[in-house]
Amino acid sequence: MPCPPDPSRVLRVARQGVEHDVVPLSSNPWKSFLSFLYRQTVGATARRSRGPTRPEHHGPPDVNLLHESIRATQSLDGWCSLEKAQALADLVLAARPACIVEIGVFGGRSLIPMALAARTYGGRVHGVDPWSKEAALEGEPDGENRDWWSQIDIEGVYDRFLIGVRRFGVQDTVRVHRAPDTTAIREFAAGQIGILHVDGNHSAEVSRRYIEQWGPKITAGGYLIMDDIDWRSQAETIKLIESMYEPVRRDKSWAIYRKPVPAVESRPPAAA
């Protein structure tokens, strides 16, 4: 597994399922990948806008302002680093999916950066989290994690998250599903999700369930971001992901994968 991805791997992944095969090379493969993706999605929007249904125009995002706001999201409750928040927002901006889902929101430290990016083009970010101790401890053996969750004021975290959504002005972009993944999943159709960020319960059983049940909801060519890939409890789940998805970017504790686009079957024309 390349870590960080070697340029040839990223470019091969970036080419799949798209009509161009010329990808700019730069010293940073992640930046090359994003700019390629951005041209694909903005180009596609421009092509569609010449058609009969013109999508709402949001104009190009003010990247400096966006970066400043993302820096400010570090004050929210949670664990998302500035580097990861930036990478999430960059991916959203480049891929521009209509539907983004996060499993495991907590204080919104990873969800709000994605929402700030999605707001620039009218995308929607769904936050799935029951904000309950029972869900956080499902499948958790006794230990440090159990002690930590049993002491936390989860209602306070939820209230501060809602305040954060308003403070960052993303209330029209975010839809909150205060429910466990097993309930919220009913609201999403197969292939509907363009980006899925998985950062919920990290036990072996639950993390596997997220991938088995939510994986089919990701669009072909869409993205899966997995957090805490270095946790022992998630090792089997990471193996499962890596057997099904293409690596795009890998950090020490999180990784971005792409769902492969199935090859188009070439069939002989039907006999008349």
Ligand SMILES: C[S@@+](CC[C@H](N)C(=O)[O-])C[C@H]1O[C@@H](n2cnc3c(N)ncnc32)[C@H](O)[C@@H]1O
């Ligand atoms: C590690 S925190 C999320 C951190 C956040 N994404 C960040 O970057 O700061 C994990 C969250 O997963 C939530 N969670 C636990 N079980 C869940 C489930 N079955 N479905 C959705 N969320 C769940 C917990 O309530 C908790 O808020």
